[in-house]
Amino acid sequence: MRILVIEDEPRILAFLARGLEAEGFSVDGAPDGRAGIARAAHGGYDLVILDLLLPGLDGLTVLRELQREQPELPVVIVSARSDLETKLRGLDFGACDYVSKPFSLDELLARVRAQLRRGRPGENGNVVRAGKLSLDVAKRQARLGDVVAELSDREFRLLHHLVLHEGEVVSRERLLADVWGYHFDPRSNVVDVCVRRLRQKLGATAPIETIRHGGYRLTAA
Numbered sequence: 001m002r003i004l005v006i007e008d009e010p011r012i013l014a015f016l017a018r019g020l021e022a023e024g025f026s027v028d029g030a031p032d033g034r035a036g037i038a039r040a041a042h043g044g045y046d047l048v049i050l051d052l053l054l055p056g057l058d059g060l061t062v063l064r065e066l067q068r069e070q071p072e073l074p075v076v077i078v079s080a081r082s083d084l085e086t087k088l089r090g091l092d093f094g095a096c097d098y099v100s101k102p103f104s105l106d107e108l109l110a111r112v113r114a115q116l117r118r119g120r121p122g123e124n125g126n127v128v129r130a131g132k133l134s135l136d137v138a139k140r141q142a143r144l145g146d147v148v149a150e151l152s153d154r155e156f157r158l159l160h161h162l163v164l165h166e167g168e169v170v171s172r173e174r175l176l177a178d179v180w181g182y183h184f185d186p187r188s189n190v191v192d193v194c195v196r197r198l199r200q201k202l203g204a205t206a207p208i209e210t211i212r213h214g215g216y217r218l219t220a221a
């Protein structure tokens with residue numbers, strides 16, 4: 001697995017490279033956005049870790065460029081700009097995850113592994129299946145029996161997460177972290193609202209089970 005780290009602070013770059021290499025990843029570094037885009041263009045990377053405050057090209061611009069060239073390449077933002085607005089813009093621009101500096105290496109590694117796992121099990125081309133439910137990743141569409149539902153980005157990501165963890169109880173906190181980004185108020189009910197909308201769209205046989213005090217589980221329908 002090859003990871004590209006776009007980061008202008010040599011100390012942080014060295015720290016990240018050491019940590020990732022200790023986990024068996026092969027790591028390349030780029031000290032600014034242009035160098036990062038040029039390196040990524042040669043391909044072969046499984047994931048990019050991107051700092052936002054970079055000299056020259058701004059990180060969000062770099063993100064947009066990476067998304068245009070390689071929409072399937074997962075990008076995890078690591079930045080001191082922990083304000084909510086920047087985080088949401090990053091996620092809206094297609095970043096997979098956002099880790100605020102200062103961060104723990106363990107947390108970052110967990111996020112990186114989660115991104116690399118995402119979209120693998122059960123994936124057949126652009127369609128992911130769990131029981132009778134199928135999700136078209138490119139069209140952001142869910143199909144269950146005769147029902148075809150167009151999903152919003154959040155609805156899609158939540159359902160995709162449940163599909164990849166079929167049969168497991170997934171907590172609200174985990175869904176908040178993985179679908180909305182990390183620092184939301186854990187008492188927020190956005191997860192429940194989103195699940196309600198998904199059930200409405202999928203109809204009476206929607207295979208999403210509520211686990212009391214636990215979270216949600218996608219049942220093998």
Ligand code: CA
Binds near residue numbers: 008
């Ligand atoms: Ca920086």
